[in-house]
Amino acid sequence: MRELFYNQALGEALAEEMRRDKNVVLWGIDIGHYGGANGVTKGLFEEFGSERIMDMPIAELGYVGLGVGAAATGIRPVIELQFSDWITLPSEMIINQAAKMRYMFGGVLEMPLVIRAPIGAYLSAGAQHSNSFESLFSFVPGIKVVTPATPYDAKGLLKSAIRDNNTVLFFEHKKLYGVKGPVPEEEYTIPLGEAMVVREGTDVTIVTYAYMVSFCLKAAEQLAARGVNVEIIDLRTVDPLDEKKILMSIQKTHRLVVVQETWRECSVSSEIAAIAAEKALYYLDAPVIRVTSEDVPMPFSPVLEQRVLPSVEKIVDAVNRVMERQSA
């Protein structure tokens, strides 16, 4: 199969959906001639022009807000935020408007709005360019939250996100844009809300998503050499959460480690641990352990950043402790 970079796969999804549906439009900063800060829209402006690909002023509250009004009135904006860190600026329009309007108005409208935004650390980008805010938005009813880990998933999930008639936040990891992977030539989509078992195992379940999937796969290799057989579930969408696959895996392995890059408190990992406690406690042979970032703003210096973030070693250590039935 041919291989594409993650950012190319995303660009291909955008182009295919724009050809399929003339109401799909792209708005953002530097996404026209420049091709986007991460190269996702490279080449698209030449094909689709300035009517469908609009470079906006640096006004996230404004242009995401416009997206809400446009999505409510018959077009399908796909908005790129240059970094997900500044999703705090338009969060009013996402949380109080886009997420609520369909429900609050008794179902009289649809909200086919996609907001794409790069997440993630491991770049010494400091406290304001390293955030992953998926947990914040998973908390809010009415928003779907997608976190693809591979070029294949990125393309298939983005196509589904664009076709969805609800608000979808699509978080792309910065460290993955330059990762290559197989992407078929023929068209495909991946439904939102379906996790995938990316490695089958019998001894312990790791639930993870986005960039952390690659860390968990490496940890699993090391653990396999020591006779520990790890099952890895890539959530792909953290909201809706594929609870069924998580519970099925726990029933098989009886041990659970949750790995996420972002902060721990009230996060996606908290939710998964809560689901395990509520619905699978009697299947568990050991306490759940979470591997997450420490709850501090991301420090700049590489040694400090490393101290705060998850690593393959921290994941291996967590699995070993779960195998030995130790607590976190």
Place this chain on the structure above:
Amino acid sequence: MEIPKEKLIHMYHTMLRIRYFENRVKELFAAGELPGFVHLYLGEEAIAAGVCAALKDDDYITSTHRGHGHILAKGGEMKYMMAELYGKATGYNKGKGGSMHIAWPKLGILGANGIVSGGIPIATGAALSAKYRKSGQVAACFFGDGAASEGTFHEAVNIASVFDLPVVYICENNLYGVSTRQTNVRNIEDIADRAAAYGMPGLVVDGNDVVAVYEAVREAVERARRGEGPTLIECKTYRWRAHFEGEQDTYRPPKEVQQWLKREPIEPFRKKLIDQGVLTDAEADKVEEGVKKELTEAVEFARTSPLPDPETALEGLWA
């Protein structure tokens, strides 16, 4: 340009519908019949009536927390509005919205909004959508003087101007944001001056003069439809009631309130229509009787409508 007789009568009718509806809501709320809280549009009727008279049926509006007047003027039916205020299943939004969240896209109503300035980018986005779809629709965006200090206003208006979007911004300047006199938190007298900063026309009109509002908006709407971009129209007005029903109005000088009450927008307009021979006294009374009848039926409809099944609270999140 002369205003057709039907248009003048329509504006008179609309103002009366708002006045009667709001007065009744005031009584029903005081009597404890309506849950939540309500913000009344009394005194500002000429703005909604004048603006919406300049719009087509499929044009868009966004409204505010003080939105009953806008919804009525855009063609909202009293009975579905009243039912929504009662939290009934038959309301426009099935009892999920309430006073601050009435929407009905079939009439171009993209929602009242509980967030000050929330409707500004939404109207602007609807205008961009209309432009993209080449539908010829225009969006009229109602907001208050307080909202004009939100970042939302500045960001959206700039984008509208840059892309020549078909939107008309209607600032209803009633002088106060809750208790704060807005000129204490703004260093200019006229919000319309802010249009210059974004390279678009801005004008001030008497918000209690329905014809002045209509004429200004009609011109702005025509301009928008021609693809020449947005206009900011500041309508000077005053709310007769406190910020919300039940609030103690301790912040407005009684003399000021009295002065504005004297500038009541409906009676002088009625007199003008009669003087000009647009309506006879009897015809004007007939219009008023029709409004009373619509209102009586609306309250009856709302009162006798079923409450929503509590389980419907768990439905309708996703499309």
